[in-house]
Amino acid sequence: MTKRFYITTPIYYVNAEPHIGHAYTTIVADVMSRFHRLMGYRTHFLTGTDDHGDKIAQAAAEAGTDPKSYADRISNLFRETWPKLNISNDDFIRTTDPRHIKTVQYILQKVYDQGDIYFSNYKGLYCVGCERFYTERELVDGKCPDHDKKPVEREEANYFFRMSQYQDWLISYIRENPDFIQPERYRNEVLSFLREPLEDLCISRPIQRLSWGIPLPFDDRYVTYVWFDALINYLSALGYPDGDLFREYWPVSRHLIAKDILKPHGIYWPTMIRALGLPPFRHLNVHGYWKTEEGKMSKSHGTVVRPLDLLPVYGLDAFRYFLLREMVFGLDAGFSEEALVQRLNADLANDLGNLFSRTLAMTAKYFQGKVPPFGSDPDENDRALLAQRDQTTVDFLEEVPRFAFHKALISIWALINAANKYIDQVGPWQLFKDPGKADRLRTVMRNLLEVNRLTAVFLTPFLPDTAEKMLHRLGISKAASDVRFEEDGRWGTLREGAPVDKGEALFPRVDSAQKQGAKRPTVPKKEEKTPDTVPIDTFRTLDLRVGVVKEAHNVPKSQKLLRLIVDIGEERQVVAGIAQWYKPADLVGKQVVLVANLQPAKLMGVESRGMVLAVQDGTALRLIAPAEPVAPGSRVS
Numbered sequence: 001m002t003k004r005f006y007i008t009t010p011i012y013y014v015n016a017e018p019h020i021g022h023a024y025t026t027i028v029a030d031v032m033s034r035f036h037r038l039m040g041y042r043t044h045f046l047t048g049t050d051d052h053g054d055k056i057a058q059a060a061a062e063a064g065t066d067p068k069s070y071a072d073r074i075s076n077l078f079r080e081t082w083p084k085l086n087i088s089n090d091d092f093i094r095t096t097d098p099r100h101i102k103t104v105q106y107i108l109q110k111v112y113d114q115g116d117i118y119f120s121n122y123k124g125l126y127c128v129g130c131e132r133f134y135t136e137r138e139l140v141d142g143k144c145p146d147h148d149k150k151p152v153e154r155e156e157a158n159y160f161f162r163m164s165q166y167q168d169w170l171i172s173y174i175r176e177n178p179d180f181i182q183p184e185r186y187r188n189e190v191l192s193f194l195r196e197p198l199e200d201l202c203i204s205r206p207i208q209r210l211s212w213g214i215p216l217p218f219d220d221r222y223v224t225y226v227w228f229d230a231l232i233n234y235l236s237a238l239g240y241p242d243g244d245l246f247r248e249y250w251p252v253s254r255h256l257i258a259k260d261i262l263k264p265h266g267i268y269w270p271t272m273i274r275a276l277g278l279p280p281f282r283h284l285n286v287h288g289y290w291k292t293e294e295g296k297m298s299k300s301h302g303t304v305v306r307p308l309d310l311l312p313v314y315g316l317d318a319f320r321y322f323l324l325r326e327m328v329f330g331l332d333a334g335f336s337e338e339a340l341v342q343r344l345n346a347d348l349a350n351d352l353g354n355l356f357s358r359t360l361a362m363t364a365k366y367f368q369g370k371v372p373p374f375g376s377d378p379d380e381n382d383r384a385l386l387a388q389r390d391q392t393t394v395d396f397l398e399e400v401p402r403f404a405f406h407k408a409l410i411s412i413w414a415l416i417n418a419a420n421k422y423i424d425q426v427g428p429w430q431l432f433k434d435p436g437k438a439d440r441l442r443t444v445m446r447n448l449l450e451v452n453r454l455t456a457v458f459l460t461p462f463l464p465d466t467a468e469k470m471l472h473r474l475g476i477s478k479a480a481s482d483v484r485f486e487e488d489g490r491w492g493t494l495r496e497g498a499p500v501d502k503g504e505a506l507f508p509r510v511d512s513a514q515k516q517g518a519k520r521p522t523v524p525k526k527e528e529k530t531p532d533t534v535p536i537d538t539f540r541t542l543d544l545r546v547g548v549v550k551e552a553h554n555v556p557k558s559q560k561l562l563r564l565i566v567d568i569g570e571e572r573q574v575v576a577g578i579a580q581w582y583k584p585a586d587l588v589g590k591q592v593v594l595v596a597n598l599q600p601a602k603l604m605g606v607e608s609r610g611m612v613l614a615v616q617d618g619t620a621l622r623l624i625a626p627a628e629p630v631a632p633g634s635r636v637s
């Protein structure tokens with residue numbers, strides 16, 4: 001039996017351009033699809049746009065156009081964005097597609113005929129932003145929690161779906177199927193909504209008030225209300241009620257959303273599916289929110305981060321890596337370009353980029369750029385490296401299916417760092433000098449080449465471009481999407497004698513000098529041996545500034561440390577190990593040189609954001625300062 005995988009993203013409203021929140025969900029769905037393809041699954045990956053509703057009609061009116069032209073334009077923006085982010089979706093559905101309209105009308109008629117849709121008067125509190133009625137209980141200080149606005153009173157005759165009669169079934173289903181809604185906090189949230197009696201769901205709008213929707217097949221004075229229309233896309237894209245895709249993929253369906261639309265997906269949708277007599281979707285995976293430094297992204301405050309603005313500066317894979325490494329799936333995360341630069345320079349350019357270029361440069365030098373055979377039997381260093389390879393393989397296979405991408409990446413980086421350490425410990429350049437060690441050198445270099453190849457295989461779901469580039473340069477001409485773990489995840493599959501290509505650096509560094517340091521600590525870095533030379537760009541990643549010491553204090557319980565407040569155009573607290581050589585009072589007013597973009601660290605519980613430079617003179621230590629006083633904040637270059 002072929003293994004199958006079906007994943008969907010929300011269909012995004014066409015009232016706003018794609019931003020990093022949309023990009024994140026879609027990239028996560030892409031990683032999961034690519035991972036399952038790598039594992040030999042037949043996969044189907046669906047995304048699309050939600051074209052109907054009040055909000056879109058309003059946005060179109062504000063833009064001076066009709067809803068359809070407006071929806072076409074923004075929907076196309078989404079459609080055109082995804083290939084630029086390397087999204088491998090199999091289908092793109094719009095709620096204005098005839099195939100969708102057909103399925104929605106079929107379902108409405110079926111549910112109506114069986115008596116689960118009825119007509120009634122309804123009076124309630126309505127939020128225009130959410131396009132739904134709210135109960136008093138759901139409001140926070142009388143306001144919609146999402147839009148911070150008071151809902152308006154509205155009364156109208158409408159059609160309702162008998163959602164309430166499925167409440168007990170839904171509670172037991174969620175209780176009996178712990179992996180139905182994940183992570184657990186969102187499962188609990190849905191169960192807690194369900195502790196209160198569920199009301200029936202209003203599913204229509206009178207056509208005079210909203211004509212931009214799908215007409216009810218049994219009453220053309222009404223159109224469907226947003227959720228009854230939108231949620232059905234997950235079935236209409238499979239060709240429900242007929243179709244091979246439906247039969248093949250519905251039993252393994254998985255929806256991916258953020259926490260904002262938990263209730264429609266965790267409550268409305270399973271009850272709708274139940275009314276249709278279908279088995280529920282298999283899993284709902286819910287992630288948190290990306291926030292910018294200003295808080296929630298908002299168009300009106302100009303705090304929306306658009307992925308296409310970032311790509312030319314940082315490159316696609318740095319962007320994908322950052323999103324996947326930084327967010328713990330299920331929790332909120334902060335987005336800042338400083339943190340992105342930090343990850344790019346440290347993890348990609350430094351750790352991964354160095355390993356790859358060192359390995360290829362040594363292969364070029366010692367083996368004329370050809371993959372050597374394995375030589376002597378493994379020794380202790382080899383075994384440590386292979387143990388990390390095994391651990392990373394286990395982590396990769398366990399963590400990705402759980403959406404714990406950050407953990408999978410941390411483990412891949414543990415392998416990269418183990419290989420960098422292996423180079424430093426084994427010193428292939430010394431083996432090269434000794435003809436008696438040629439056999440050992442073959443093993444060492446082959447191990448390194450295999451680690452690089454396996455790293456590329458692990459990276460195929462996350463960073464498909466980089467993975468493919470790495471494979472090509474290791475002499476394997478395979479597209480990332482053709483890599484299969486069963487075959488390519490095995491050790492030792494490089495072809496002996498295959499030519500490797502030294503090429504350029506995988507990730508050019510981005511100068512963070514203007515960004516005033518990173519805000520977030522990252523994974524602990526491997527110990528670096530000082531290389532013989534560094535490119536000028538490496539030096540430029542350091543943001544060295546002249547500052548004036550404003551305050552200096554002893555750090556309690558420490559003989560060595562002083563806490564300094566240094567003016568570098570802004571005030572910085574740094575902790576320096578100079579107490580043996582300087583008294584606090586001697587330092588105030590002195591000029592010093594500060595590494596301003598060093599990762600923040602805590603020393604004896606005191607935060608240090610930077611490092612002052614000093615020179616060792618015998619047993620004494622002397623601070624470094626410019627020969628003539630300069631303005632605080634001046635850059636050292």
Ligand code: ME8
Pocket residue numbers: 009010011012013014020021022024025050230231232233256257258259260261288289290291297
């Ligand atoms: O709700 N952080 O569409 P929508 C993370 N049309 N993800 C975010 C985000 C953020 N700050 N902002 C948005 C709709 N998202 C309906 C869905 S589905 C049948 C109908 C992502 O355009 C996240 O996936 O408001 C969230 O669930 C979705 O965009 C909401 O998209």
